[in-house]
Amino acid sequence: MLPLEHHFPLTKDDLEKILEVGLSLGGDYADIFMEYRHYQAVAMEEDLIKETSEGFIQGIGIRVISGEKTGYAYTNELTLAEAKKAALVAANIARSGEPAVCRPLVTKRIDADAYPLAIPPNKLGLGRKIELVKQAYEACQNFDRKIIRVKAGLGDVVQFVVIANSEGLYVTDARPMIRLNCLAIAEEKNRREVGYAGTGGRVGYDFFASVARPEDIGKEAALEALKLLEAVEPPAGEMPVVLAPGHSGVLVHEAVGHLLEADFIRKKTSVFWNKKGQKVGSPLVRIIDDPTIPSFRGSYNIDDEGTSPKPTLLIDKGVVVNFLQDRLSAKLMKLPLTGHGRRQDFTCFPLPRMANTFIDRGDTPPEEIIRSVTKGIYAARFEGGQVEDSGKFTFTISSGYLIEEGRLTAPIKQATLIGMNIDILENIVMVGTDLAFSPQTGTCSKEGQEVPVSDGCPTIKIARMTVGGQL
Amino acid sequence: MTETSEEKAVFGGIRELQLVAEDLVAFGRKLGADEVEVTVATGEDFTVNVRQQEIEDLTQADFRYLALRVIKDKRTAAATTSDLSLETLQELMKRAVFRATLGSADEYAGLPSRLEEHVDPASLMLFDPEVLMLQPQEKIALALETERIALADPRITNSFGASFSTSAAALAVVNSLGFSDYYMVTSCSLGVGLQAGETDNLVEDSWYSAKRSFRELSPPEAVAKRAVERTVRLLNPRKVKTQVVPVIFEPPMTSWLLGFLFTCVAGTSIYQQTSFLAGKLGEKIAGANITVIDDGLIPGKLGSRPFDSEGVPTRRTVVIEAGVLKNYLCNTYAARKLNLESTGNADGGGVGPNNFFLVPGPATPAEIIASVDRGLILTKTIGHGLNPVTGEISRGAFGLWVENGEVVYPVSEITIAGNLAEILNKIEMVGCDLEFETAVCGPTIKVAELTVAGE
Numbered sequence: 001m002l003p004l005e006h007h008f009p010l011t012k013d014d015l016e017k018i019l020e021v022g023l024s025l026g027g028d029y030a031d032i033f034m035e036y037r038h039y040q041a042v043a044m045e046e047d048l049i050k051e052t053s054e055g056f057i058q059g060i061g062i063r064v065i066s067g068e069k070t071g072y073a074y075t076n077e078l079t080l081a082e083a084k085k086a087a088l089v090a091a092n093i094a095r096s097g098e099p100a101v102c103r104p105l106v107t108k109r110i111d112a113d114a115y116p117l118a119i120p121p122n123k124l125g126l127g128r129k130i131e132l133v134k135q136a137y138e139a140c141q142n143f144d145r146k147i148i149r150v151k152a153g154l155g156d157v158v159q160f161v162v163i164a165n166s167e168g169l170y171v172t173d174a175r176p177m178i179r180l181n182c183l184a185i186a187e188e189k190n191r192r193e194v195g196y197a198g199t200g201g202r203v204g205y206d207f208f209a210s211v212a213r214p215e216d217i218g219k220e221a222a223l224e225a226l227k228l229l230e231a232v233e234p235p236a237g238e239m240p241v242v243l244a245p246g247h248s249g250v251l252v253h254e255a256v257g258h259l260l261e262a263d264f265i266r267k268k269t270s271v272f273w274n275k276k277g278q279k280v281g282s283p284l285v286r287i288i289d290d291p292t293i294p295s296f297r298g299s300y301n302i303d304d305e306g307t308s309p310k311p312t313l314l315i316d317k318g319v320v321v322n323f324l325q326d327r328l329s330a331k332l333m334k335l336p337l338t339g340h341g342r343r344q345d346f347t348c349f350p351l352p353r354m355a356n357t358f359i360d361r362g363d364t365p366p367e368e369i370i371r372s373v374t375k376g377i378y379a380a381r382f383e384g385g386q387v388e389d390s391g392k393f394t395f396t397i398s399s400g401y402l403i404e405e406g407r408l409t410a411p412i413k414q415a416t417l418i419g420m421n422i423d424i425l426e427n428i429v430m431v432g433t434d435l436a437f438s439p440q441t442g443t444c445s446k447e448g449q450e451v452p453v454s455d456g457c458p459t460i461k462i463a464r465m466t467v468g469g470q471l
Numbered sequence: 472m473t474e475t476s477e478e479k480a481v482f483g484g485i486r487e488l489q490l491v492a493e494d495l496v497a498f499g500r501k502l503g504a505d506e507v508e509v510t511v512a513t514g515e516d517f518t519v520n521v522r523q524q525e526i527e528d529l530t531q532a533d534f535r536y537l538a539l540r541v542i543k544d545k546r547t548a549a550a551t552t553s554d555l556s557l558e559t560l561q562e563l564m565k566r567a568v569f570r571a572t573l574g575s576a577d578e579y580a581g582l583p584s585r586l587e588e589h590v591d592p593a594s595l596m597l598f599d600p601e602v603l604m605l606q607p608q609e610k611i612a613l614a615l616e617t618e619r620i621a622l623a624d625p626r627i628t629n630s631f632g633a634s635f636s637t638s639a640a641a642l643a644v645v646n647s648l649g650f651s652d653y654y655m656v657t658s659c660s661l662g663v664g665l666q667a668g669e670t671d672n673l674v675e676d677s678w679y680s681a682k683r684s685f686r687e688l689s690p691p692e693a694v695a696k697r698a699v700e701r702t703v704r705l706l707n708p709r710k711v712k713t714q715v716v717p718v719i720f721e722p723p724m725t726s727w728l729l730g731f732l733f734t735c736v737a738g739t740s741i742y743q744q745t746s747f748l749a750g751k752l753g754e755k756i757a758g759a760n761i762t763v764i765d766d767g768l769i770p771g772k773l774g775s776r777p778f779d780s781e782g783v784p785t786r787r788t789v790v791i792e793a794g795v796l797k798n799y800l801c802n803t804y805a806a807r808k809l810n811l812e813s814t815g816n817a818d819g820g821g822v823g824p825n826n827f828f829l830v831p832g833p834a835t836p837a838e839i840i841a842s843v844d845r846g847l848i849l850t851k852t853i854g855h856g857l858n859p860v861t862g863e864i865s866r867g868a869f870g871l872w873v874e875n876g877e878v879v880y881p882v883s884e885i886t887i888a889g890n891l892a893e894i895l896n897k898i899e900m901v902g903c904d905l906e907f908e909t910a911v912c913g914p915t916i917k918v919a920e921l922t923v924a925g926e
Binding site: 045046047048049050052053054055056057058059069071072073074075076077078086090092130148149151183185192193194236237238267268269271274347349384385389390391392395396413414416417418419420422467468470471 | 522525526527528529530531532533534535536547548549550551552553554555559563566567570571573574575577580607629631666668670671672673674675710713714715743744745747820853854855856858860861863865866867868869883884885886887888889922924925926
């Protein structure tokens with residue numbers, strides 16, 4: 001864990017008083033999320049460090065739950081008076097009139113350490129951070145004469161949180177995050193293409209010495225842009241699709257993960273709401289969400305309600321076995337907590353969210369999977385996706401390859417793939433041995449709240465899917 | 472400007488914050504910054520979500536926020552905070568002045584130079600005291616009523632809930648060249664999301680209305696009916712064969728397309744060469760029926776404001792006139808890079824739209840549909856798939872199939888793919904139905920051909 005602590009102006013005693021105000025009009029439960037974030041960012045373009053920025057963001061959110069109703073209020077003034085005022089606003093959701101009881105706060109010790117690091121983000125000088133950005137930028141620019149423009153950026157943050165609730169929980173966490181990005185534009189014969197690359201996670205600055213070099217990110221962005229200069233238009237229509245390991249994890253995030261979030265289940269809007277224990281996909285499919293993988297973007301020692309997270313098996317041999325829970329949904333559904341109550345920041349109340357979601361490895365060698373396709377596409381890199389509760393989902397590839405007679409041939413440009421999740425899960429006909437995770441740059445958006453996530457999968461073959469190219 | 476008692480109650484704080492900002496600018500100058508800009512925002516937000524006729528959640532908050540920018544020896548540093556204590560602000564400023572020395576000198580960096588013009592905020596009617604006076608019970612009742620009307624339709628099988636929200640904010644910009652001003656805005660919105668169909672054959676859609684004044688907001692009845700109609704028309708969708716057909720964009724879809732066009736005409740994308748429209752000023756890039764305008768001065772609209780985040784007065788800028796690219800939309804920095812004038816589009820550190828819209832044409836939506844022998848009405852897209860460098864578009868899509876000028880059935884699990892450069896030249900018809908429901912908006916349009924991928 002980070003060898004440092006932020007000193008909040010509100011004490012544990014203050015938090016007890018705030019919780020009492022929260023339950024002063026009744027209600028079943030109240031909690032507090034107090035946060036302080038320090039971020040720094042560096043932006044480089046046109047060979048210049050154009051701007052550096054930083055910020056100190058603080059605030060406190062108070063939630064009161066009464067039955068299925070949530071009252072929420074927040075303020076960015078960390079004083080007892082302002083916090084009590086907010087607590088009273090949140091308290092209005094409950095109107096039984098009888099104050100409910102708050103237990104005395106007891107500090108919960110956290111043994112987990114999902115953020116092993118040597119140099120915390122806020123302990124490295126800005127000058128050194130600028131050097132890292134320059135290394136990525138220059139490696140990209142110098143990679144090939146066809147690279148005409150480069151942008152590189154670095155952002156880091158440390159988020160200190162204090163979580164307390166009316167059941168007596170008091171727990172703190174200090175969460176680091178770093179993200180390094182590079183964009184390259186390549187030009188040849190009046191044609192321009194763009195390539196991106198990025199890396200990071202809940203890591204310290206030692207990461208760039210021991211795990212990933214900024215130069216490699218710069219080169220990867222350049223290579224991607226150059227590859228796209230050679231790319232042909234993607235085909236259009238239904239065809240077999242082979243998903244590359246790692247990058248293709250977005251498929252499991254969109255097609256399956258979201259619709260196993262417990263709020264969509266209890267509201268019966270998810271196509272999976274009545275399918276627990278039922279087979280929804282091929283027996284080759286095993287899907288897990290694990291918030292405890294060290295250094296991953298989606299990882300945490302405690303979720304944003306103070307729950308210690310557990311790896312959660314969602315789909316086993318094609319059968320739905322679990323949902324992703326936050327406190328409210330778990331209570332209403334009478335199911336155990338899984339530690340997936342997450343929020344963007346103090347301005348939002350928690351929702352059930354994914355952390356690090358992946359399809360587990362299978363037993364087919366990846367070469368064999370590609371060899372099995374006569375005519376189809378290989379989805380190599382992704383820019384994102386979206387799903388409806390009905391199960392219809394899309395994901396967009398930024399690059400890929402045609403597969404012809406069992407071999408990868410011409411690179412292809414951007415294309416959007418669409419399908420119905422239950423059809424696609426049924427149509428997963430081969431799963432590779434080569435489980436990998438996508439670059440640690442992913443962000444998931446739900447009801448306006450953004451949280452960092454990651455996802456992964458091995459090489460996978462989907463028997464047929466609609467590919468949206470141009471005729 | 473005169474202030475009502477309601478305004479005072481909420482915005483008593485903005486004048487105080489404006490003074491804090493002025494002091495902070497002076498402090499930055501004293502520390503050796505050549506130029507300093509401070510922006511502050513304060514206000515209150517309220518949102519209630521109801522579902523199945525019960526309150527699901529209710530959020531209420533007061534917020535304050537400050538951002539600053541310093542330029543020293545043509546080197547720039549920026550910062551933000553929600554901790555407005557004097558100690559934190561001064562520390563942030565000291566650190567910014569130091570951080571500026573670590574950046575690169577950039578001859579184009581700096582504050583806007585000419586700020587003589589002035590737009591009277593009151594003339595823009597951005598502030599409605601009625602929004603502030605609405606009581607929580609009234610707001611809850613509006614959301615409940617909207618959902619109740621929608622759920623009364625037997626074809627609706629589930630609800631994602633209805634929500635009503637209000638926001639009131641005051642924004643001030645102060646800089647070391649002597650600019651110091653503020654304005655106040657309100658907004659309110661009412662929406663509902665619905666589901667129809669059976670377990671494995673569900674469809675969903677939603678509708679909402681958002682306005683600066685409560686009086687202009689669509690009533691519950693109108694929002695509910697529109698959401699119901701949009702949802703049930705998607706029931707029992709079919710797949711279609713992959714083909715190239717005319718595609719009609721409904722107004723929300725035209726608005727989405729214009730959002731992508733905005734990215735491609737933003738001055739930042741132009742000087743960075745990340746737009747396919749870089750270097751095309753004065754060229755014909757669209758059909759003669761296409762005129763696109765950015766206008767920050769239309770009274771009462773969501774994209775209106777007296778000045779941008781750098782204090783530059785907003786204006787009306789013709790971006791595309793009868794198909795010819797006339798202007799890029801710039802903040803001060805992009806304008807200097809491109810040897811143009813700022814168009815009052817500064818937004819935080821970048822460029823943002825004011826009211827950015829496609830000027831309506833003569834056709835009614837019914838006439839547009841009647842003109843299509845076989846094609847698609849695009850009602851919704853999902854996913855990513857926009858590439859400003861190439862103009863390429865590729866999205867998951869939902870819509871209605873048209874045969875012989877009439878809607879015959881809904882379609883889903885399709886994608887649309889095309890290129891904005893080509894689409895702009897293939898818009899055969901422009902509808903008359905422009906509504907300013909969003910800051911970026913357009914009427915119904917008909918694009919002569921796009922690839923629709925299906926079976």
